Amino acid sequence: MKVYRPEIDGLRAISVIAVILYHAEFTIAGHTLLQGGYIGVDVFFVISGFLISQILLTEIEATGRVDFLKFYTRRARRILPALFAVVFATMPFAYYLLLPSELLDYANSIGSSLLFGSNIYFYFTAAQYGEPDTLLKPFLHTWSLSVEEQFYIGFPLLLLITRRYLKSRFLPCVLLMAALSFVFCVLTVRYDQQQAFYSPLTRAWELLAGTLLAYYEVRRGRARPRPLLAAVGLVLVLGSLILFRKDTVHPGLFTVIPVIGTCLVLAFASHKHAVGRLLASRPAALTGIVSYSLYLWHYPVFAFARLTSLDFDNGDKLVAVAATAVIAVVSFVVIEKPIRYTRRNRAFWISLGTSVATIMAAVVSAITMAGFPHRLDQVYPSIARTNEDRLESTFLGLNNSIQAGKPVIFIIGDSYARNWSVALKNYIDTDRYEVVALSYLNCMAEIKDDSVKAPSRASIYDKYCIPFEKYINDKSLLSRTKAIFLASHRPFEYTVNPFRFELLSWMKSHSDDAKIFVFGNYFQLDRSHTCLGLMFRTKSDASTCMRLASYPAANQPVEQMPFFPSGLAFNYIDIIKLHCGYDKRGCLTSSGGVPFMTDWGHLTAEFLITLLGDILEKRADDLRGSGLLDFLVLPQAMQAGRTASSQPNGGLTSFASPSP
Structure with a gap:
C-alpha cells in the first residue's frame, strides 16, 4: 500500500519556489536573487522519475503487466485539466496584448504542448531559455512538462520490453540508458546548449536517477532513514540553487550535484528527523501539494505582467508572485483536485475531448490567420x-x-x-x-x-x-x-x-x-x-x-x-x-x-x-x-x-x- 510522504511535497515546494523566484528576477543592490533557481526543474525531474517508476514497478511486480488505460487516465487527470484552464484563461490576454508574431508563437507553443512536444518546438524556434525575450513567452515553461510526458510514454514501454524480452535485465538496461544519456548531455552541452537544455535524451538521466532509486525501494524496501545523508542531500540541493549562476554550464557535469542531493533526500529523509520534519511541515507540504498549479500559472502571469508594465520592478514582481499564489490555490481547489479524484470517467473524457477540440480550433485559427495582423492597423498600417x-x-x-x-x-x-x-x-x-x-x-x-x-x-x-x-x-x-x-x-x-x-x-x-x-x-x-x-x-x-x-x-x-x-x-x-x-x-x-x-x-x-x-x-x-x-x-x-x-x-x- 502506498504511503504518503509529506517530505516529498516539501521538496517540491523548495523546487517550485526556486523556479518562481528565478523567473521573477528580484534584484537587490543590482544583484539578481537566486540565479540558480532553474535547478528546481531538475529536482522535479528526479522526483517525477522516482514516483512514476515506483507506481509502475510496483504494479508490474504485483500483476506482471501495466494497465496502460488506468495509468494514462491518472496522468491525464493530473496534468491536463489545470493546463487547459491556463490555456483558456490566457487566450483573451494573448489576443489583446501579443503582436501577431507573438500570438503565432503562443498558438504554436500551445499546440505543441498538447502534442507533448513543446520542448522540441522551443528548441527549433531558437528560444534561448533565460534570455529576456523568452520571459515574454507565456508557455515556454511547458517544455519541462513535455519532457516528463515523453518519459511517461517511453518508460512503460521500456519496462514491458525488458520484462518480456530481457528477463531480469531491467536494472542493467536502465543503468546503461542513464549513462548514455548523461554522456550525451555532457558532450552536447559543449556545442549546442539549447539542444542539451530541451532534449529528452539529455534529460533522461535525471528522470532515470529517480527510477533507479524507485527500483531499489520496490525490490528491497525503503532504506533506513539516515538523517545525516538526508541533510547532505538537502544542502546539495539548496547549495546548487544558491551558488549556480546563469552562466553555469547546464545541464552538465555540475547538474549531478542537485540530482544526487535529490536522491539522497528521497532515499533517507523521514518526517521523524530534522530534515524530514522541516520538509514535511504544514506550510512546506501544502505548497508542494499545489506546486503543479503554481508552476503552471506563474510563467504566463509573469509574462503578461511584464508586457503591461513599462518597468517591472520588485514591487510589480511581488504583486505577480502574490497573484500567482492566489490563482494557483483557486485553480487547485476548483479544478485540479476535484477532477483528479472524480469517478465520473465518462464526463471527464467528454469534457477533455471538448476542451482539446476547442483549443485546437483556436490554435489553428490563429496560425491560419497569421496571428490576426489586422489588429496592428491602428498603429502600423498594413501597406x-x-x-x-x-x-x-x-x-x-x-x-x-x-x-x-x-x-x-x-x-x-x-x-x-x-x-x-x-x-x-x-x-x-x-x-x-x-x-x-x-x-x-x-x-x-x-x-x-x-x-x-x-x-x-x-x-x-x-x-x-x-x-x-x-x-x-x-x-x-x-x-x-x-x-x-x-x-x-x-x-x-x-x-x-x-x-x-x-x-x-x-x-x-x-x-x-x-x-x-x-x-x-x-x-x-x-x-x-x-x-x-x-x-x-x-x-x-x-x-x-x-x-x-x-x-x-x-x-x-x-x-x-x-x-x-x-x-x-x-x-x-x-x-x-x-x-x-x-x-x-x-x-x-x-x-x-x-x-x-x-x-x-x-x-x-x-x-x-x-x-x-x-x-x-x-x-x-x-x-x-x-x-x-x-x-x-x-x-x-x-x-x-x-x-x-x-x-x-x-x-x-x-x-x-x-x-x-
Missing part, C-alpha cells in the same frame, strides 16, 4: 508593413548577381547587417562597385589556416552562415575589396561575436587596402519590451518608444569600450550624432508609416533608407573627409515621411592603426 516586409526580404538575394572584375564593397555584421545592407545598397554607387552583403548571425566564425570557418549554431541559421563562409573566403572578391562596412549590435561592447574586428583585420590584409567603416547604433529599448509591442499596447506611434529608449554607453568614448580595436585603422560613423546630435526631440521615429524599429534595437529597412538619406543630404561635408562618399551617392531629393530635422554636431571619427 507600410507590406513595404517593410518586401524590403527586408531582399537581403538574402543581394549577392545573386556578383560581376567579376568590379571593385567590391563588403557589408558584414550580425543580425543588424541585414537591414543595414538593404539600406546601404540603396546609396552605394553600384555602377562602380559590386556589393557583397553578409551576416554572421549565429555562425561560429573562426580564422584558421588563412581561411574562415563559420558553421551555424543551428540549421535555421544555415541561410546566413553558408553564404558567409563562401564569400568571405573568396580571395578574388577580397583582393578587389575597396571598402568594408561593419553593422553590428554595440560593436565595441557586445560580448557575442567578439571575432568581428579580427575578421575585419583579416579581410583588410587580403584586400586592396580597403577602408573600414564601423556604423554606430541608434536609440534602443531594453530587451524586456519591443517598440511595436509598446505601440500596440498603448495605441500610440513610435514616439512612445523614443521617449523610453536610450543610447548604449552614450557618455563613454568608444576607445574606452572593451572591444575597441586599438590596432585597426577605421572610421566610426556615429549616426545619432550626425542625424540629431543625441537630442531626441529632433530624431526621426518613423518613415512612411514604418516605426524606426519594431523590436528592441534593430532599425527597420525603410527607416534606415530615410535616415541615411537625411544624413547624406545634410552632412555631406562632414562625411567627405572620411572617404565614405567615395563609395556612396547623394540622394537626389529628400525622402517623404520625414518627421524631424538634424543638427550639425559632428559624428564621424577616424581611428588610425599605430605606426610600426
Whole structure:
C-alpha cells in the first residue's frame, strides 16, 4: 500500500519556489536573487522519475503487466485539466496584448504542448531559455512538462520490453540508458546548449536517477532513514540553487550535484528527523501539494505582467508572485483536485475531448490567420508593413548577381547587417562597385589556416552562415575589396561575436587596402519590451518608444569600450550624432508609416533608407573627409515621411592603426 510522504511535497515546494523566484528576477543592490533557481526543474525531474517508476514497478511486480488505460487516465487527470484552464484563461490576454508574431508563437507553443512536444518546438524556434525575450513567452515553461510526458510514454514501454524480452535485465538496461544519456548531455552541452537544455535524451538521466532509486525501494524496501545523508542531500540541493549562476554550464557535469542531493533526500529523509520534519511541515507540504498549479500559472502571469508594465520592478514582481499564489490555490481547489479524484470517467473524457477540440480550433485559427495582423492597423498600417516586409526580404538575394572584375564593397555584421545592407545598397554607387552583403548571425566564425570557418549554431541559421563562409573566403572578391562596412549590435561592447574586428583585420590584409567603416547604433529599448509591442499596447506611434529608449554607453568614448580595436585603422560613423546630435526631440521615429524599429534595437529597412538619406543630404561635408562618399551617392531629393530635422554636431571619427 502506498504511503504518503509529506517530505516529498516539501521538496517540491523548495523546487517550485526556486523556479518562481528565478523567473521573477528580484534584484537587490543590482544583484539578481537566486540565479540558480532553474535547478528546481531538475529536482522535479528526479522526483517525477522516482514516483512514476515506483507506481509502475510496483504494479508490474504485483500483476506482471501495466494497465496502460488506468495509468494514462491518472496522468491525464493530473496534468491536463489545470493546463487547459491556463490555456483558456490566457487566450483573451494573448489576443489583446501579443503582436501577431507573438500570438503565432503562443498558438504554436500551445499546440505543441498538447502534442507533448513543446520542448522540441522551443528548441527549433531558437528560444534561448533565460534570455529576456523568452520571459515574454507565456508557455515556454511547458517544455519541462513535455519532457516528463515523453518519459511517461517511453518508460512503460521500456519496462514491458525488458520484462518480456530481457528477463531480469531491467536494472542493467536502465543503468546503461542513464549513462548514455548523461554522456550525451555532457558532450552536447559543449556545442549546442539549447539542444542539451530541451532534449529528452539529455534529460533522461535525471528522470532515470529517480527510477533507479524507485527500483531499489520496490525490490528491497525503503532504506533506513539516515538523517545525516538526508541533510547532505538537502544542502546539495539548496547549495546548487544558491551558488549556480546563469552562466553555469547546464545541464552538465555540475547538474549531478542537485540530482544526487535529490536522491539522497528521497532515499533517507523521514518526517521523524530534522530534515524530514522541516520538509514535511504544514506550510512546506501544502505548497508542494499545489506546486503543479503554481508552476503552471506563474510563467504566463509573469509574462503578461511584464508586457503591461513599462518597468517591472520588485514591487510589480511581488504583486505577480502574490497573484500567482492566489490563482494557483483557486485553480487547485476548483479544478485540479476535484477532477483528479472524480469517478465520473465518462464526463471527464467528454469534457477533455471538448476542451482539446476547442483549443485546437483556436490554435489553428490563429496560425491560419497569421496571428490576426489586422489588429496592428491602428498603429502600423498594413501597406507600410507590406513595404517593410518586401524590403527586408531582399537581403538574402543581394549577392545573386556578383560581376567579376568590379571593385567590391563588403557589408558584414550580425543580425543588424541585414537591414543595414538593404539600406546601404540603396546609396552605394553600384555602377562602380559590386556589393557583397553578409551576416554572421549565429555562425561560429573562426580564422584558421588563412581561411574562415563559420558553421551555424543551428540549421535555421544555415541561410546566413553558408553564404558567409563562401564569400568571405573568396580571395578574388577580397583582393578587389575597396571598402568594408561593419553593422553590428554595440560593436565595441557586445560580448557575442567578439571575432568581428579580427575578421575585419583579416579581410583588410587580403584586400586592396580597403577602408573600414564601423556604423554606430541608434536609440534602443531594453530587451524586456519591443517598440511595436509598446505601440500596440498603448495605441500610440513610435514616439512612445523614443521617449523610453536610450543610447548604449552614450557618455563613454568608444576607445574606452572593451572591444575597441586599438590596432585597426577605421572610421566610426556615429549616426545619432550626425542625424540629431543625441537630442531626441529632433530624431526621426518613423518613415512612411514604418516605426524606426519594431523590436528592441534593430532599425527597420525603410527607416534606415530615410535616415541615411537625411544624413547624406545634410552632412555631406562632414562625411567627405572620411572617404565614405567615395563609395556612396547623394540622394537626389529628400525622402517623404520625414518627421524631424538634424543638427550639425559632428559624428564621424577616424581611428588610425599605430605606426610600426
